[in-house]
Amino acid sequence: MKKILLFISIATASLIGMLWLSSFGTVKYSMFEVIQMISGSLTGSRANIYMNLRLPRLLVAFLIGSGLAVGGNGLQLTLKNPLADPYIIGISAGASFGAVFSLFIKEMSRTTINMDMMAFLFAVFSAFLTYTISRRGGRIPITTLVLSGVIVSSLFNAAVTFLVVFAWRNVITLHFWSLGSLSGVTWGDVLKLLPAILFQYFVFTVIRRKMLILATGEEHAITVGVNPERIKFVVFFTVSIVSAIAVSTAGLIGFVGLIIPHMVRLAFGTDNRLNLPATALLGGFFLIVCDTFARTLFQPTELPIGAVTALVGAPVFIYLLRSKEVVRNG
């Protein structure tokens, strides 16, 4: 009961917080204006900027944040590893290689391959690569997971650099991004992200119980009829879809999938009905806060949002790495 109250107050605070944060930027709005514009009673060029740039940007930040956080949550449960996150285990790097590769093919051979599709393929590939490298006798120790993630990430980042330099030698330019930005996203991006995020949320809700059983140990899971490999496959597959679309929309954004699930575990516990909705909500809100900093700190110049999340996330990562939870499992 207490937790339901906590959830409701977090949800209300986030909603008001989002609207409030959306008023900051190059163009400043009052809260009153924001409410008027969203309800449609205020139009004109200022409202046009809000409705066509600010609002889709806000929603994309929310969707990507909640998608990455829910994805991190799923990975941490199934891998029994509190440091698992799409960025750290190399899925994002794989996705960004796929995205750049699709641009490369387009420039070199004039055939268009869907960027999201390509990003997805390499995201899945890198997920399984990290998984295979780090697996030691049926379990995935924390240190080997982090190390394999680093290796896979640097492999794909190097491959991106290789492609960019190679393309550049051939007098073409690839626009690649290392730290993401939400500048210039539109309603089209919102519509592209929404189904993927909802799909992931739906899948994780359905297999939540099995994921929790898996988290208690693979032997135990098998005895109660849960196939660990199948669950892991479904989780990797789903997280890869979300990471791929997130990367091809906004570039590399790290640490969201790491910090948020951890905070939610502390507040709500792992085995709680509210765990998943709270992760989605806080993940989205967190990225909106980071994007507000990215947008306003050095305005009119914009910061890459990936730099902001890393600045907040890296210390938390260090804290987690030193914490009891990790020491016990490592």
Add this chain to the structure above:
Amino acid sequence: MKKLVLVLSVLLAISTVMAIELVDDLGRLVSIDKTPGRVVIASPAITYYLELLDVTHTIVGVTDWDSFALSREVTKIGNLTPLNLEMILSLEPDLVLISGGFQEAEVEKLERIGIDAFVVNPNSFEDIYRNLTVLGNIFAIPERGRNVAAEFRNGVLEVAKNVYNVPQDERPKVMYVMIAGSVSDIWTCGTGSFVNQAIAYAGGANVAAPYSGNNGWFPVSPEFVLNTQPDVILVPYYYEGGQREAVEMVTSYKPFAGVPAVKNGRVYPLSDSLTAYANPRFIDLVKALMEYFY
């Protein structure tokens, strides 16, 4: 009343005729419905064109790096990439002038939010000439555009005439050395770059001319300098008074001591305002080079 109707219809007729379609440097067909009264310049490379055409009163926003903002009250729009779209939209421009290359992705973003963008991305003497006439058309001063362009071309050819028949073996071997941080990180210009063209017009033989990279620019190692033994080395400097420091970066690097340019004291500084952007200052670049060469 009749007069008013007549005047209005004539004005209407003029404004319909005014709608023109032009191809920009990305090959996009851009239609200009009316003469732009509010222009945002998303790349400092373009500003000088508007100064020459005398239409700077239309500029409502420039990037943070634009020297135009030093002398005038004008809104700064931030970085070249990613563009601050909110800022641009809030300036309500009729047209955004933007360069290509790494800004290509930004062009697409502007299109998506319904802002007219025109790409000005000159890489050569001919491109500069053509862009002057194209911009003249955009600002509905085609006559002035053509005149300024012709003046520019004649000016360059007038200077180049002085050295065009110098035999190949009497031309100084030249290398443009742009040092990013330390001497191990050198960028130079080969075929396809306007600086290479300027060196040729000024009567120099660019040792990097047989090579090329994106837009003509590519990185080389110090070994390239030792291998090609240039008679003249050109180094850009970025602020008034930075000349000595720029030259010393090359002369103080021990392995270069035997290179003819260093031995004979022919390492010359060039203001980066001449070499950073392909704009009509090209003529000053050719003049400056010729003075160093002969």
